[in-house]
Amino acid sequence: MLATDDPFELAERYQNQRGQWVVGGLETQVFWPNRPQFIRFENLDFLLQPAVVDGQHRSLPAIAIRANGFGLTVNEGRAAVMRLATAIAWRESKKVDIVMWGGGSSPFRVGRMLNNAITEFFSDENLHVPQSEEARKALAYYREGLSLGNPFYSFLGFYKAFARSLPNGRERGPWIEHALLRMTDREAISRREELQAQGDNISEYLATQGRHAIAHAEREDIVDPDDPDDHQRIHLDKPLMRHLAELAMDERLGVPPPSSYEGEHLYELEGFRTLFDNEQLGALRRGELAQGREYMLPDDFYVMARKGKSCVHLGGMRMTAGGMDQGKLGVRLESPNGKVALEFWMDFRDERLIIDPIGGCVLLNKKRESRSDIQSEISLEQFKFLLYCNGSLEIWSADRERRMGKSEAYMLPANWSPDFAGHQRTLTGLNELLQEMPEIGDDPQ
Template sequence: MADIEIAELKDIFVGELAEHGHWIVANLDTGISWPVEQQKYTYQDTDFFLLPITKESYPAVALKKGDETDQEARSRILRFLSAMSWSEGSGVIVPFFTGGNLPRPMGREKSFGLTITRDLNLTYLPEPAEDRGRVALALMREGRGLNHPAYAFLSFYRVLEAALPDGRARGEWVATNLERIFDRQGQEALEKLKATGVVDLGGHLYRSGRQAIAHAAAVPIINPDDASDYERLQGELPIMRGLAELAIEEVLGIKTRHTIWKEHLYELAGFKERLGPALVQGALDEIEPPEGATVDLPHIDVELRRSDPFTALKGMVPVHVSQQGKMMQLVYRSPDELVEMVFVLDFGEERLRFEWDRNIYGRDDGSAQAAIYAAELTRFIRDYVGNGELHIYDAKSRNLLSRVDAFIPTNYWANHEALNEQIMRWTEEAAHRVIAHQHEDVQEGAP
């Protein structure tokens, strides 16, 4: 992480962030590690910009306003933040909105205590179809971001109310699902609460938590000056957070990032959409396509997250498709046929299979281009086994076809120094070949 540097505020206004317009900026108080690089995400047909964090300003998200009102633009940002908060599992509070002809964040001096990352991986941003799902995500974002146990507790309970509006049904659901909280802190807090002798756990959370926080006309009442009330709510807060997470996922059907990771449907999602349901179902049923059938496959760009693009792996062309059981093998080549990659779509396991040590080849025809490709393929291997995340895009539309999480190679130790030397040797070889070919051209042209 030594190569991550925090920019100065004056240097972040580059590219699209330097374009004048009517900008709305949400300045954030968040526990999310914030990127030091500009990022752009399209969510619900709107482009949002994550402004790089600086020591002079708040982390922020900006939107270049169109025909909508300022209030509508702010609401769009808040919905984006709620989706991002859910995906990242951390709270986001907006202390202030700013705006102007450039996306200027609110200034502050903060030289220490910054939690940073090079970039955020927001490939999963939920888009709830119903209002109660959107409200639940907003309340979850708020509850996770509040630094006050009573108000955070109330926000989490309101998530349950959004997911389960009927009080009786909500009480029954809580009683049935308390033991299913998957958050470890929530599980530990639940065991501590049981140890106090409380029998009706759901009723306790409602009466001594939700009601006692929201009302002061009758006991029990949460007294802000009573340290025991503060400590009790602080201790029971993980239970409510766990119940809120469970309700959003299981009642409202909005998956957590952990569930998305466990299912890993993103590995084949784009390819399955392109191939179509009939062909995919045929593979699952182990029925091979009829002889002579055409399989519509796109040209692809193969990339690694956080690595510079690989020229050798851009615009790769499908040249062969075969099926064995529930698996479909795809062979791709570079347009000049110097590089070949093999991928296997494992429909039964919802996996994209790619063996880095045997499924990528480079052909050396003696050209400078082949040497350049050899350097790039070595860099690809170095970065891939070094915590690389594989991304495959449709070369024309740039839609993400597949994403494969980073992995730890077995029985292999990556010697980065040796790989870097190999990259340098191939780069030098490419330069030598250019000179040699130029010399040959001169000799051929001599009288």
């Protein structure tokens, strides 16, 4: 997708294409978009369909793909839908259960809606693409654990994800003993302490009183589906088994936990890092430039601010200055018409894209001699206020095909607040001027 692509407009066009559609109806606890939305995953195009309640017609939220558009069979299309469902479940740590399949020449709706949460916009950030078949299978088992309502089979799903990560059964006990010391999940830690207080060997307990007791009906020490105590015990064990699966998948299969995306925020400078070699990056991570090395940045970028479904485009901007500033690589961009300037800083020591919309995003002159002047001023006003409202700055390549960097959601400094009433008055005045400005002979923006 390009930086300027609207995922809702793309969805409208995509769902009108005829072909061999595969549709997976969902029961999910994830906040699902409340209108059709287009997303791309594994270089495939997907349609997220909302739940629909229209009189007597009720349908499930769904993931759809036009399989033949990518040379896929129906079964291959279903597998692709499953992989996306797994990536969403992993990121959100919530149930995403495919309960019904449909399809045809169009993405026809399926099923009957139950209890599902909705949102105006579904983020396609941080959807993990597994790098091995073992990782893919472990993630699939993990989604199964999240999605099953029965506590016994949910526990088994997490155990299978764990076992796939540690296929050598003899290795699991010692590994668990060490992993218990580095757990971070509060529910898992609480259950660990309860079991330790009872004197249980946790690795043995999870295998015999959990996995084996659930899977083997011929044993004496089975879990009883009609015993509420067994239901409660396994319900309490689930967070512990789930967290151990997460730790094992991270360590052995290279599946980072979703929390690491925000914790390590490597996305902030992801595209910029590819511009430099290891020697250059090593120096930047020390807050300096490598001696005798030239650092080259593109001349042109595309700039926008985004928060959920809302985005404001400053458009194409040219680099006019750059250099090190207190250990950070600073860049100044200006709009082609010389109206707007934006400064940002790249701190490779902490993997941060730093912005200052208050002082580092400015109007260079107050000329209002053309529609371009006024439109630039309107865009800047909207751009800054979207950032003030916890928006993120996104820097893209000039062709809008690759995101170079994205800041975290901007937080206003303490004891400072924007003038929202003044913002609205300014926009009203600028739009009135724009309407009065003739279009003939106007210079391009």
